[in-house]
Amino acid sequence: xxxxxxxxxxxxxxxxxxxxxxxxxxxxxxxxxxxxxxxxxxxxxxxxxxxxxxxxxxxxxxxxxxxxxxxxxxxxxxxxxxxxxxxxxxxxxxxxxxxxxxxxxxxxxxxxxxxxxxxxxxxxxxxxxxxxxxxxxxxxxxxxxxxxxxxxxxxxxxxxxxxxxxxxxxxxxxxxxxxxxxxxxxxxxxxxxxxxxxxxxxxxxxxxxxxxxxxxxxxxxxxxxxxxxxxxxxxxxxxxxxxxxxxxxxxxxxxxxxxxxxxxxxxxxxxxxxxxxxxxxxxxxxxxxxxxxxxxxxxxxxxxxxxxxxxxxxxxxxxxxxxxxxxxxxxx
Amino acid sequence: xxxxxxxxxxxxxxxxxxxxxxxxxxxxxxxxxxxxxxxxxxxxxxxxxxxxxxxxxxxxxxxxxxxxxxxxxxxxxxxxxxxxxxxxxxxxxxxxxxxxxxxxxxxxxxxxxxxxxxxxxxxxxxxxxxxxxxxxxxxxxxxxxxxxxxxxxxxxxxxxxxxxxxxxxxxxxxxxxxxxxxxxxxxxxxxxxxxxxxxxxxxxxxxxxxxxxxxxxxxxxxxxxxxxxxxxxxxxxxxxxxxxxxxxxxxxxxxxxxxxxxxxxxxxxxxxxxxxxxxxxxxxxxxxxxxxxxxxxxxxxxxxxxxxxxxxxxxxxxxxxxxxxxxxxxxx
DNA sequence: TTGAAAGCGCTAACAG
DNA sequence: CTGTTAGCGCTTTCAA
Numbered sequence: 001x002x003x004x005x006x007x008x009x010x011x012x013x014x015x016x017x018x019x020x021x022x023x024x025x026x027x028x029x030x031x032x033x034x035x036x037x038x039x040x041x042x043x044x045x046x047x048x049x050x051x052x053x054x055x056x057x058x059x060x061x062x063x064x065x066x067x068x069x070x071x072x073x074x075x076x077x078x079x080x081x082x083x084x085x086x087x088x089x090x091x092x093x094x095x096x097x098x099x100x101x102x103x104x105x106x107x108x109x110x111x112x113x114x115x116x117x118x119x120x121x122x123x124x125x126x127x128x129x130x131x132x133x134x135x136x137x138x139x140x141x142x143x144x145x146x147x148x149x150x151x152x153x154x155x156x157x158x159x160x161x162x163x164x165x166x167x168x169x170x171x172x173x174x175x176x177x178x179x180x181x182x183x184x185x186x187x188x189x190x191x192x193x194x195x196x197x198x199x200x201x202x203x204x205x206x207x208x209x210x211x212x213x214x215x216x217x218x219x220x221x222x223x224x225x226x227x228x229x230x231x232x233x234x235x236x237x238x239x240x241x242x243x244x245x246x247x248x249x250x251x252x253x254x255x256x257x258x259x260x261x262x263x264x265x266x267x268x269x270x271x272x273x274x275x276x277x278x279x280x281x282x283x284x285x286x287x288x289x290x291x292x293x294x295x296x297x298x299x300x301x302x303x304x305x306x307x308x309x310x311x312x313x314x315x316x317x318x319x320x321x322x323x324x325x326x327x328x329x330x331x332x
Numbered sequence: 333x334x335x336x337x338x339x340x341x342x343x344x345x346x347x348x349x350x351x352x353x354x355x356x357x358x359x360x361x362x363x364x365x366x367x368x369x370x371x372x373x374x375x376x377x378x379x380x381x382x383x384x385x386x387x388x389x390x391x392x393x394x395x396x397x398x399x400x401x402x403x404x405x406x407x408x409x410x411x412x413x414x415x416x417x418x419x420x421x422x423x424x425x426x427x428x429x430x431x432x433x434x435x436x437x438x439x440x441x442x443x444x445x446x447x448x449x450x451x452x453x454x455x456x457x458x459x460x461x462x463x464x465x466x467x468x469x470x471x472x473x474x475x476x477x478x479x480x481x482x483x484x485x486x487x488x489x490x491x492x493x494x495x496x497x498x499x500x501x502x503x504x505x506x507x508x509x510x511x512x513x514x515x516x517x518x519x520x521x522x523x524x525x526x527x528x529x530x531x532x533x534x535x536x537x538x539x540x541x542x543x544x545x546x547x548x549x550x551x552x553x554x555x556x557x558x559x560x561x562x563x564x565x566x567x568x569x570x571x572x573x574x575x576x577x578x579x580x581x582x583x584x585x586x587x588x589x590x591x592x593x594x595x596x597x598x599x600x601x602x603x604x605x606x607x608x609x610x611x612x613x614x615x616x617x618x619x620x621x622x623x624x625x626x627x628x629x630x631x632x633x634x635x636x637x638x639x640x641x642x643x644x645x646x647x648x649x650x651x652x653x654x655x656x657x658x659x660x661x662x663x664x
Numbered sequence: 665t666t667g668a669a670a671g672c673g674c675t676a677a678c679a680g
Numbered sequence: 681c682t683g684t685t686a687g688c689g690c691t692t693t694c695a696a
Contacts, residue, residue, distance in 0.1 A: 003673055014683045019675055028681065046442040047382045048673030051688050056379075058422070058443075065408070072404045076397070079425055088439060090390070091423045093411055107420060110378040111390075249608050271605070276581050278610035335689055346667045351691055360665065380689030383672050 002040035010036035050111075058088040059299060060108035062117040064096045064215075070242055070269050070288050071118070074140065077292020078116055085300050087113070094120060096215070102126035109135055114299045118142050121183040136302040140295040142185040148311040150302070152295040156186055159284040159318035160193030160238060161200075163266045166282075166320060167236045168201045170328050172264065176209040176234035178223040178244055187215070190240045190268060209234055213244050220247025228255055228263075235329035236264035242271055249277070260327040270321070279324025286318040334372035342368035382443075390420040391631060392440035394449040396428045396547075402574055402601050402620050403450070406472065409624020410448055417632050419445070426452060428547070434458035441467055446631045450474050453515040468634040472627040474517040480643040482634070484627040488518055491616040491650035492525030492570060493532075495598045498614075498652060499568045500533045503660050504596065508541040508566035510555040510576055519547070522572045522600060541566055545576050552579025560587055560595075567661035568596035574603055581609070592659040602653070611656025618650045 008015045011032040021033045022044060036042070050056050061078055063071040075091065082089045090108055094101035098120050105126050108115060114136040119127050127144045130137055139151035160177075167175050177194040180187030194210070208230055213219030220239055224247070227234055239245040245267030257263050259279060267274075270285035294314060301307035340347040343364040353365045354376060368374070382388050393410055395403040407423065414421045422440055426433035430452050437458050440447060446468040451459050459476045462469055471483035492509075499507050509526040512519030526542070540562055545551030552571055556579070559566055571577040577599030589595050591611060599606075602617035626646060633639035 004675095005673080015674075016676085016683060016685095017681090020682085023675085026681075043438075043442070045383075045673050046439075047379055047388075048688090049675080050379045051377075051383050051690090052673080052675045054688080066398065066411070067401075067404045067408050069399075069401065069404075072399045072401075075423070076399050076425060079398070079423065088422050088424075088443070090420050091407070091411065092420075093408060106375075107378075110375070111420070246604060246608070249605075253608060272578060273581075273603070273605045273609070276578070276585060276605070277608060336691095337689080347690080348667060348669095348692080349665085352666085355691085358665080377689050380672090381691075383674090384689080384691045386672080 001045075002042040004042075004044065006040055007033065007036045007042050010040060056111055056113050057086060058090055058112045059296075059303075060090045060092065060105075060112040060115045060117075062092040062094055062101060062104050062108070062115065064094050064118060064120065066091065066093055068243060069272065070141075073288030074118075074292040077289035077294075078296045079292075080289075081293045081296035081300070085296075087300075096120055098124065098126065102129075105130065109133065114138075114303045116140055116295050116299055119144050121181075122185055122188070123183070136299055138295045138299045138302070140291060143313070150298050150310055150312045150314070152291055152298065152314045152316065153185065153189075154286045154291065154316045155318050156189035157193035157196065159268065159286070159320065160190050161197040162318075162320040163238050163282075163284055164194065164197035164201065166322060166326060167238075167264060167266070168203070170236075170264070170326060172236040172329050173203055174206070174209070174232065174234040174236070174329075175203065176211070176227050176237040178220055178227075178237060178239045178248060179210055179212045180215045180240040180244070182212060184215075187212075187240065194238065206232070208232075213240070215241050215243060217243045217247040217250075220244025221251040222247070224248040224251040225255065228257065234263070236266075236326065238266045238268070240268050242267060242269035245269070245271065245281075245283075249281075260325050261330050264326040264329070266320075266326060274321075274323065277325070282323045282326040283321050284318050285321050286316060291316055333377075334374040336374075336376065338372055339365065339368045339374050342372060388443055388445050389418060390422055390444045391628075391635075392422045392424065392437075392444040392447045392449075394424040394426055394433060394436050394440070394447065396426050396450060396452065398423065398425055400575060401604065402473075405620030406450075406624040409621035409626075410628045411624075412621075413625045413628035413632070417628075419632075428452055430456065430458065434461075437462065441465065446470075446635045448472055448627050448631055451476050451516075453513075454517055454520070455515070468631055470627045470631045470634070472623060475645070482630050482642055482644045482646070484623055484630065484646045484648065485517065485521075486618045486623065486648045487650050488521035489525035489528065491600065491618070491652065492522050493529040494650075494652040495570050495614075495616055496526065496529035496533065498654060498658065499570075499596060499598070500535070502568075502596070502658060504568040505535055506538070506541070506564065506566040506568070506661075507535065508543070508559050508569040510552055510559075510569060510571045510580060511542055511544045512547045512572040512576070514544060516547075519544075519572065526570065538564070540564075545572070547573050547575060549575045549579040549582075552576025553583045554579070556580040556583040557587065560589065566595070568598075568658065570598045570600070572600050574599060574601035577601070577603065577613075577615075581613075592657050593662050596658040596661070598652075598658060606653075606655065609657070614655045614658045615653050616650050617653050618648060623648055 092104035118141045124144045143151040179191045211223040274281040424436035450473040456476045475483040543555040606613040
């Protein structure tokens, strides 16, 4: 591989001139340099550049699991934004494990100019540790207490409230909630939404109606079975995320529960196949791609220094999409 | 940030010793170095290391779209394997655009030790161009003609053949095929599978029964409508990938076609919600994660120099999972 | 086993 | 506008 020196020699100039030419500055010998570069098929070394400048033209993205369609969409939104800005993205899956998240952040930090992370828990040590460094960070989907980073969230409470309102309007009074881990932002916020909204409607507070899952499919399945076994079964259930919704749906099917007549169900997050289900699934939808590009935009503003305020929370809207999985409860 | 010199000074040794210590070599002053590192919270610069050694400890992965569950699973498989080997992964979405793919490869190549790519087309110029470099590459899901790279594919022909056989056994004779682009490996191979398998059963060759889509949802939708409008409608359809299957399913639903009585359908690739559909979807499944980890393994063998043979094609098995969307055709 | 020193490829003062 | 030069932080000969 030719280096800058080779180009300089071939063009009969100094490396400084080549460097300037590369940087887009005016150089008298531009033509000679251009053809030398052409002839030698020269491309500058990203690494040498990074070492010298301290810049990497890369950002790191840490999500729990790229296999979750929500995070896939989020990452896609980030990636597109990154390419536009001339940055590469280095991806890491934390797998809902704080240890793994920490390890990822440690290695990524050395080769990126900024980080977008969806932290596992709100008391996230690895994020807190980051605060000591000067690397720009934006938190997405989930935030961390007592950090000063910007975060991009969605209106979790509003979404769940809309879902509860919808069910109450239909005449439900026994509404259950399959929650995510209360240690995570979306877990906690959606749970709060449920508690507040049901209270606002003066629904009986029935502790068995709230089951804490772990955002994975199996826990949605298990939770739904548990609800179904209750003496005083709920007539409707709201599920706090996409994967658990899939689990709940599978349980419903295996249990042979008629939806929505025996049980109405609303899932958090749109699913590519929501319309294909019988009945089509009512969901609380949000723009995963938007959430990604929004957080990337914030990060680049900070990297480029055009943004100095911090600790700001951007809350993106969600939308209740009513389809067929919710209806009036059948009288017992 | 402390550097190796600071550590050397603090420990009263040379930078060479620190470097050796870091590399795991025996050093008399190990203890002193260790505590200096501890005290200064030193971590070596990945970049400086790369510049010196020419190694990056990172691999690049280029896929059409991470948002496609198949590629998400694939990338996950790669990522896990990469972490085990101590490598980061830099992700790129080519969006089915050769130009974008080329651009991605150009930038990635400068910061990775190897590349795993799912090339858009079989006559892929950017891949061919790569051959001139010495960067290890493995092709996944799709291959490129006249390259010498290893590739990890699945048994496309076998999968489609199993699907056709299954339909024929059920009594179908009018079997349609919604194909992917014939310029891509899976597009072409699955198409070949269809042609060969239908011919083997002496089915009438009906050109209108084959529609070439672009692997995206809309094209599956459009293709299915086109098939449905045929005078001599097929009684069954095989769809060449997951996204087009979703499109076809949506069309079926909007057209109010009864599945499987009016139309049997088989999709290529498992779908997370296949069992949730009414009827559950019969699919040709493969291990996306496996395909990823297999290709990563191959790449690392090559990076580490333990593998020298090349141009090998690994063909992973697929499995026909019969569910409810296929049945005996109703007599006209 | 150790240290001195060269150098990976580039950028950015600085001086001209 | 241009060239000279130092140096980013590390690894790796080479000599001791």
